[in-house]
Amino acid sequence: MKQETGYQWKLGMFVIIGLVLFIGTIYFIGKQKNLFGSTFELNSKFKSVNGLEVGNNVRLSGINIGTIDGIEFLTDSSVVIKLVIKDEVRKFIKKDAIASISSDGLMGDKVLTISAGKISKIVVEDNDNIVSKESVEMDDLLVSVKKSVDNAAIISTELATFSYNMNNGNGALSKLVSDEQFGNSIKKTALNLENSTEEFKKFTTKMNDGKGALSKLVSDQRLGKVIDSSLTNVKTATKGMNEVIEAAKNNFLLRGYFKKKKKGEEKKQDEQADLEEIEMKKELKIGVENDSL
Amino acid sequence: MNTTFVEKKENLIQYFKEIGEDVGNVTLFSLRFFKEAIQPPYEMKEFVKQCYIIGYKSLPLVTITGFIMGLVLTLQSRPTLAKFGAESWLPSMVALSLIREIAPVITALICAGKVSSGIGAELGSMKVTEQIDAMEVSAINPFKYLVVTRILATTLMIPILVFYADAVGILGGYMGMNIHSEVSLYRYLAEVLQSIKFSDIFPATIKTFFFGFFIGMIGCYKGFNAANGTESVGKAANSAVVTASLSIFIIDMIAVQLTDLLI
Numbered sequence: 001m002k003q004e005t006g007y008q009w010k011l012g013m014f015v016i017i018g019l020v021l022f023i024g025t026i027y028f029i030g031k032q033k034n035l036f037g038s039t040f041e042l043n044s045k046f047k048s049v050n051g052l053e054v055g056n057n058v059r060l061s062g063i064n065i066g067t068i069d070g071i072e073f074l075t076d077s078s079v080v081i082k083l084v085i086k087d088e089v090r091k092f093i094k095k096d097a098i099a100s101i102s103s104d105g106l107m108g109d110k111v112l113t114i115s116a117g118k119i120s121k122i123v124v125e126d127n128d129n130i131v132s133k134e135s136v137e138m139d140d141l142l143v144s145v146k147k148s149v150d151n152a153a154i155i156s157t158e159l160a161t162f163s164y165n166m167n168n169g170n171g172a173l174s175k176l177v178s179d180e181q182f183g184n185s186i187k188k189t190a191l192n193l194e195n196s197t198e199e200f201k202k203f204t205t206k207m208n209d210g211k212g213a214l215s216k217l218v219s220d221q222r223l224g225k226v227i228d229s230s231l232t233n234v235k236t237a238t239k240g241m242n243e244v245i246e247a248a249k250n251n252f253l254l255r256g257y258f259k260k261k262k263k264g265e266e267k268k269q270d271e272q273a274d275l276e277e278i279e280m281k282k283e284l285k286i287g288v289e290n291d292s293l
Numbered sequence: 294m295n296t297t298f299v300e301k302k303e304n305l306i307q308y309f310k311e312i313g314e315d316v317g318n319v320t321l322f323s324l325r326f327f328k329e330a331i332q333p334p335y336e337m338k339e340f341v342k343q344c345y346i347i348g349y350k351s352l353p354l355v356t357i358t359g360f361i362m363g364l365v366l367t368l369q370s371r372p373t374l375a376k377f378g379a380e381s382w383l384p385s386m387v388a389l390s391l392i393r394e395i396a397p398v399i400t401a402l403i404c405a406g407k408v409s410s411g412i413g414a415e416l417g418s419m420k421v422t423e424q425i426d427a428m429e430v431s432a433i434n435p436f437k438y439l440v441v442t443r444i445l446a447t448t449l450m451i452p453i454l455v456f457y458a459d460a461v462g463i464l465g466g467y468m469g470m471n472i473h474s475e476v477s478l479y480r481y482l483a484e485v486l487q488s489i490k491f492s493d494i495f496p497a498t499i500k501t502f503f504f505g506f507f508i509g510m511i512g513c514y515k516g517f518n519a520a521n522g523t524e525s526v527g528k529a530a531n532s533a534v535v536t537a538s539l540s541i542f543i544i545d546m547i548a549v550q551l552t553d554l555l556i
Contacts, residue, residue: 011345014352018453021460025494028486055490 038087039066040126044099044112045080047134052101052110058083060114065089068112083112093130096120100133322514326444329437340442347408347443347509348450352457354407355400359458362395363387363465371473380474384481385488387466392489393497396458398545401504404451405537409512412443413533416516417526425517440517444509451505452498492556500548504541511537 030036049071058066066085074080085093096117104111114130124130166174175182207215216223248254367387374380416439419425428435463485470476515533519525 007345007349008341010349011341014349015344015453018456021456022453022498025456025459025486025489026491029489029491029494032487 039084040087040090040124041069042083042085042093042099042124043080043127043129044083044132045074045078045129046099046101046132047078049079049081050101050110050135052081052112056110056112057104058085058112058114060089060092061116065114081112091123092116093124094120095122095124095128095130097124097130098133099130101135318518319510319514322517323510325436326441326510329434330441330445334437336438336442339438340445343442343446344450347404347446348453351404351407351450351454354403355454355458356461358399358403359391359396359461360465360468362399362458363391363462363467364469365465366390366395366462367466367469368472371469381484383470384466384476384484387469388463388485388488389493391462391466392459393493394545394549396462397455397497397501397504398541400455400458401451401501401508401541402538404447404454404505405508405541406534408447409508409537410530410534412447412509412512413515413519414526414530416440416513417519417529420517420519421521421523421526436517440513443513444506447509447512448502448505451508452501455498455501492552496548496552496556500544503544503548507540507544508537511540 027036052068052071054068054071056068057064058068066083066089068081069084070082072080072082081099083099093114094117096119098115098117100113100115101110102113103109115133165171166177168174176186206212207218210216210219217227249258367383370386371380371383374383374386416425419439425435425439428438463482466485467476467478467481470481512533515529515536519529
């Protein structure tokens with residue numbers, strides 16, 4: 001049997017490398033969990049931690065800066081979370097920083113995100129409390145989604161009724177959509193309307209160019225004044241004419257003519273009255289005859 | 294008819310008696326081990342030699358197995374994770390599976406095959422050729438020299454072999470990742486280390502000590518108690534492998550249950 005010698009160093013190397021691997025892993029995991037190096041603690045109070053667990057990451061501006069060290073009940077409706085954060089980032093966290101719980105991806109772990117405050121410039125101290133912002137819980141989200149879905153269902157039902165009526169109904173809008181004849185007549189109307197507007201356009205253009213009589217009547221200010229003064233003159237003239245006629249009636253040369261004319265009119269009126277009387281008598285006579293029969 | 298039933302009944306009782314006897318012997322054997330391990334003198338030279346044979350000599354086998362396990366696990370898990378668009382979880386999933394379960398169990402099974410059968414056959418043949426008796430005659434405590442050193446060596450070496458298997462398996466996973474996509478080693482290792490927690494490493498490490506102890510103990514017990522005759526050497530080796538492998542699974546089940554309850 002072959003005797004092996006000098007195997008001790010091989011065994012030593014084997015054991016050392018094996019232990020280095022183990023201790024190295026422990027060190028790196030510990031480093032990630034901030035077990036080595038200086039850290040400080042912060043506390044934040046939440047109503048619900050939404051499944052956040054001890055060991056989850058704490059992030060500031062998307063960078064992992066620490067871990068969750070403890071989650072404890074404070075009262076029946078509030079939980080206090082203890083965060084362990086690297087000391088080197090303390091200068092970036094101010095007193096008014098806000099802690100909120102969010103998810104790392106759709107299915108990922110929960111993370112606690114610290115967002116920077118706006119006003120304070122005082123850096124946090126060890127064991128300080130920072131305010132928290134409650135995150136939107138999945139249940140709340142589902143409730144609002146359900147509401148939207150219910151509304152969408154109502155809308156789609158209404159839409160279905162509407163489209164059915166549009167396809168099968170007799171209303172104007174339905175005809176507008178489905179009736180070809182109606183569409184054609186609307187098209188014709190539209191064409192006529194177009195022609196009419198074209199004509200109207202021409203008319204208004206002519207009206208505005210100030211050449212025709214009507215156009216001048218509408219747009220020429222001077223003509224308007226002339227007409228106005230003419231009408232005033234006509235009014236004065238007719239007044240004068242009335243006076244002249246009255247004077248003529250009393251004039252001895254023309255008085256006879258007016259009298260004759262007056263008499264002729266009176267005679268006409270009498271004859272008219274006689275005729276009406278005869279007509280009445282005739283009607284009465286006929287009435288009596290009918291009664292006797 | 295009646296005779297067969299009685300025979301069967303007697304056989305069954307005999308079988309259970311044998312089992313009870315075996316368990317009793319193993320318990321006594323274990324107690325003797327603890328007693329002898331504590332009491333001086335210590336066979337340091339033999340212990341170091343056994344560590345070398347059990348640990349160092351098993352390293353190539355464990356390395357190859359671990360590497361292949363990491364590689365294969367990555368390649369096999371990728372399609373399922375890709376379905377969910379969660380390929381980025383591949384490093385953490387592979388690392389967790391390896392560290393928590395696959396590396397300890399596979400390493401222990403490999404060692405059960407290699408070491409436990411080796412110890413069983415070695416001690417069995419020593420027993421058959423009356424070397425053990427000769428030792429006693431020459432004032433050397435054969436239990437201390439043969440059994441204690443081997444059980445201690447397996448108990449301490451199996452965990453170290455598991456660390457190697459973990460590391461090599463994770464590297465195998467890295468190679469598996471790079472077959473389909475390109476990931477830098479730094480990014481891969483960062484992803485792996487981020488996903489591992491102490492609660493993943495410690496229970497897995499503790500159970501490997503138990504694996505090691507039982508591999509050594511079963512091998513030694515089977516070899517030390519081999520019957521006379523050459524065929525009993527093969528029986529001892531075979532029985533050592535089977536029993537050690539089975540005990541590994543049973544210990545693993547108990548360990549996982551305990552971990553689940555405690556952590």
